[in-house]
Amino acid sequence: xxxxxxxxxxxxxxxxxxxxxxxxxxxxxxxxxxxxxxxxxxxxxxxxxxxxxxxxxxxxxxxxxxxxxxxxxxxxxxxxxxxxxxxxxxxxxxxxxxxxxxxxxxxxxxxxxxxxxxxxxxxxxxxxxxxxxxxxxxxxxxxxxxxxxxxxxxxxxxxxxxxxxxxxxxxxxxxxxxxxxxxxxxxxxxxxxxxxxxxxxxxxxxxxxxxxxxxxxxxxxxxxxxxxxxxxxxxxxxxxxxxxxxxxxxxxxxxxxxxxxxxxxxxxxxxxxxxxxxxxxxxxxxxxxx
Amino acid sequence: xxxxxxxxxxxxxxxxxxxxxxxxxxxxxxxxxxxxxxxxxxxxxxxxxxxxxxxxxxxxxxxxxxxxxxxxxxxxxxxxxxxxxxxxxxxxxxxxxxxxxxxxxxxxxxxxxxxxxxxxxxxxxxxxxxxxxxxxxxxxxxxxxxxxxxxxxxxxxxxxxxxxxxxxxxxxxxxxxxxxxxxxxxxxxxxxxxxxxxxxxxxxxxxxxxxxxxxxxxxxxxxxxxxxxxxxxxxxxxxxxxxxxxxxxxxxxxxxxxxxxxxxxxxxxxxxxxxxxxxxxxxxxxxxxxxxxxxxxxxxxxxxxxxxxxxxxxxxxxxxxxxxxxxxxxxxxxxxxxxxxxxxxxxxxxxxxxxxxxxxxxxxxxxxxxxxxxxxxxxxxxxxxxxxxxxxxxxxxxxxxxxxxxxxxxxxxxxxxxxxxxxxxxxxxxxxxxxxxxxxxxxx
Numbered sequence: 001x002x003x004x005x006x007x008x009x010x011x012x013x014x015x016x017x018x019x020x021x022x023x024x025x026x027x028x029x030x031x032x033x034x035x036x037x038x039x040x041x042x043x044x045x046x047x048x049x050x051x052x053x054x055x056x057x058x059x060x061x062x063x064x065x066x067x068x069x070x071x072x073x074x075x076x077x078x079x080x081x082x083x084x085x086x087x088x089x090x091x092x093x094x095x096x097x098x099x100x101x102x103x104x105x106x107x108x109x110x111x112x113x114x115x116x117x118x119x120x121x122x123x124x125x126x127x128x129x130x131x132x133x134x135x136x137x138x139x140x141x142x143x144x145x146x147x148x149x150x151x152x153x154x155x156x157x158x159x160x161x162x163x164x165x166x167x168x169x170x171x172x173x174x175x176x177x178x179x180x181x182x183x184x185x186x187x188x189x190x191x192x193x194x195x196x197x198x199x200x201x202x203x204x205x206x207x208x209x210x211x212x213x214x215x216x217x218x219x220x221x222x223x224x225x226x227x228x229x230x231x232x233x234x235x236x237x238x239x240x241x242x243x244x245x246x247x248x249x250x251x252x253x254x255x256x257x258x259x260x261x262x263x264x265x266x267x268x269x270x271x272x273x274x275x276x277x278x279x280x281x282x283x284x285x286x287x288x289x290x
Numbered sequence: 291x292x293x294x295x296x297x298x299x300x301x302x303x304x305x306x307x308x309x310x311x312x313x314x315x316x317x318x319x320x321x322x323x324x325x326x327x328x329x330x331x332x333x334x335x336x337x338x339x340x341x342x343x344x345x346x347x348x349x350x351x352x353x354x355x356x357x358x359x360x361x362x363x364x365x366x367x368x369x370x371x372x373x374x375x376x377x378x379x380x381x382x383x384x385x386x387x388x389x390x391x392x393x394x395x396x397x398x399x400x401x402x403x404x405x406x407x408x409x410x411x412x413x414x415x416x417x418x419x420x421x422x423x424x425x426x427x428x429x430x431x432x433x434x435x436x437x438x439x440x441x442x443x444x445x446x447x448x449x450x451x452x453x454x455x456x457x458x459x460x461x462x463x464x465x466x467x468x469x470x471x472x473x474x475x476x477x478x479x480x481x482x483x484x485x486x487x488x489x490x491x492x493x494x495x496x497x498x499x500x501x502x503x504x505x506x507x508x509x510x511x512x513x514x515x516x517x518x519x520x521x522x523x524x525x526x527x528x529x530x531x532x533x534x535x536x537x538x539x540x541x542x543x544x545x546x547x548x549x550x551x552x553x554x555x556x557x558x559x560x561x562x563x564x565x566x567x568x569x570x571x572x573x574x575x576x577x578x579x580x581x582x583x584x585x586x587x588x589x590x591x592x593x594x595x596x597x598x599x600x601x602x603x604x605x606x607x608x609x610x611x612x613x614x615x616x617x618x619x620x621x622x623x624x625x626x627x628x629x630x631x632x633x634x635x636x637x638x639x640x641x642x643x644x645x646x647x648x649x650x651x652x653x654x655x656x657x658x659x660x661x662x663x664x665x666x667x668x669x670x671x672x673x674x675x676x677x678x679x680x681x682x683x684x685x686x687x688x689x690x691x692x693x694x695x696x697x698x699x700x701x702x703x704x705x706x707x708x709x710x711x712x713x714x715x716x717x718x719x720x721x722x723x724x725x726x727x728x729x730x731x732x733x734x
Contacts, residue, residue, distance in 0.1 A: 010378070011360070011382055012378035012379065012381055012382045013381055013382060013385050015381070018381045018384075018385055018497070018498075019498065021385055021388065021389070022388065022394050022498065025388055025392065025393060025394035026394050027394075
């Protein structure tokens with residue numbers, strides 16, 4: 001009698017399933033199925049969805065809208081500009097330079113450009129911009145301090161110790177305490193001028209100002225038209241010599257038109273015209289010439 | 291001859307390619323089971339010693355990452371008899387092993403159990419061209435071995451140089467660079483039936499696998515079951531399998547003789563089946579569950595239900611005493627051992643200094659065999675298990691897997707064979723293009 005139970009299934013895989021399994025175990029195929037296929041499906045879905053221009057437009061609109069909503073939140077808005085370390089005049093000027101109409105979102109602020117705008121102002125030496133929590137744009141400013149007045153071709157200007165322009169000066173009498181510089185190229189040698197003025201402190205009351213001569217050396221102009229011609233190199237020791245001479249012999253109180261120190265080895269005095277003539281007559285008399 | 295030489299060289303190249311890729315499978319097509327192990331070669335740096343597995347004998351170079359066995363089909367006496375069936379069985383086992391390893395294998399090393407292996411001892415001698423031995427001299431002395439008449443349709447499976455002698459000094463392993471005048475070598479040649487080999491190769495090819503090596507089952511069982519001392523001092527490994535029993539004799543770490551007896555455990559099973567009138571599957575179960583070869587008084591009283599599902603109640607309720615079962619098994623086991631003894635005697639095993647015999651293979655697990663075998667084979671008999679290799683599942687560590695484990699070791703570091711050496715210069719045809727290519731290969 002034949003067995004009533006069905007014969008057991010052949011456990012051997014068919015050639016096809018054997019080959020398929022071997023294919024499935026091939027590393028490249030495995031990677032392709034596990035990574036490549038999902039990626040492909042995702043790309044396909046995206047391509048189909050984004051293939052429609054209207055849908056794309058809606059999507060970009062919604063993204064822009066969302067972005068706007070977040071940027072316009074109160075937490076990101078700047079309501080106030082606080083300017084520290086500037087006088088009212090300069091503060092007004094900075095306010096004009098910033099040119100912001102508040103309130104504005106801090107995402108829309110271009111701090112670099114604002115910084116450049118403030119730093120370009122003449123009266124501002126250093127500045128520091130930051131958006132503080134609470135919607136405050138803080139501008140810290142270090143102002144330039146005027147150290148001299150420069151009479152230039154366009155009028156009177158205030159210069160700081162480095163020679164940078166601070167502001168326009170309407171009248172000389174507005175800042176009588178500052179020394180006056182004149183001459184071509186004077187604004188480029190301000191530090192040297194200030195050193196000279198420092199050395200000339202004993203005769204400060206008589207100084208009218210400094211004149212740059214030939215863009216290379218300074219002349220000290222005194223009140224009654226006297227001049228001290230300083231050399232190009234080492235003007236300060238030369239001036240100190242003149243000051244010392246003045247203290248000892250009252251040089252400058254005499255009728256001297258100019259003290260020429262341009263050659264330090266040979267200081268020269270130019271006398272006033274009348275004095276010079278009288279001195280000449282005295283000499284001639286001494287020599288017996290009629 | 292040249293054909294085989296080329297194909298063996300191609301297989302060696304294939305094996306090297308597989309090692310480069312790091313994955314190779316071994317396939318033991320036996321009569322009762324087919325085993326497939328997938329090996330991964332990480333190099334010895336990645337080796338982690340585990341229980342019972344030490345970094346010795348080269349098994350640290352690889353790790354078994356997939357193992358599968360299936361009942362063999364279409365194989366008799368270790369030879370393929372029904373090719374479709376065998377191919378299906380190979381597909382089954384390779385698929386299971388690949389699944390376990392989660393890796394596709396393309397290269398496979400197989401072993402041949404049957405095919406009537408015959409051993410030949412060859413000797414060759416040449417005079418050296420220079421005053422020291424060069425690679426070319428080794429090649430020339432190997433080529434100088436005269437080819438014995440191996441018979442029509444037989445193929446060389448192994449051709450291993452086992453000994454080199456330089457002038458009066460013998461027993462050299464590697465004569466290269468040594469000074470002398472006359473170089474002689476002994477070579478062990480193992481041939482098997484060509485059709486057996488071709489059938490197996492065809493089955494493997496049909497499964498989309500590339501053959502990266504072929505080995506004799508008796509040889510690889512010896513590698514895995516004999517410990518190093520036994521291989522060095524001389525020992526015989528008897529791999530009693532399902533349909534064939536392999537005999538290999540080792541000395542100085544070289545196989546010097548191999549043979550096979552076309553008897554095995556399946557014959558014991560068929561004897562039980564015939565003697566007790568039970569189906570073969572039931573006979574196999576009785577053999578493994580209750581079998582033995584030494585009967586005691588207790589066995590007369592121990593009754594075994596023969597069982598069966600024939601539908602005939604009277605028939606299915608029969609029982610036999612264990613002594614009866616032993617009475618059936620013992621003559622066949624004795625016959626196998628006597629046959630092995632005859633082969634050993636023919637090989638001159640009794641002339642060896644060490645008479646160690648190691649029994650392995652599935653049938654060596656019959657209880658009482660360690661008592662029976664010394665009566666036939668001599669006093670120094672032990673039942674051997676294969677070397678532990680890392681990653682091998684517990685169920686594949688038994689004696690039945692001796693040749694599978696041996697194949698792993700063979701794959702990891704094969705013995706230098708004749709085709710691994712250089713081709714002698716004068717054998718190059720036309721000494722033109724090939725020589726130029728060889729020059730480039732050597733110098734580039």
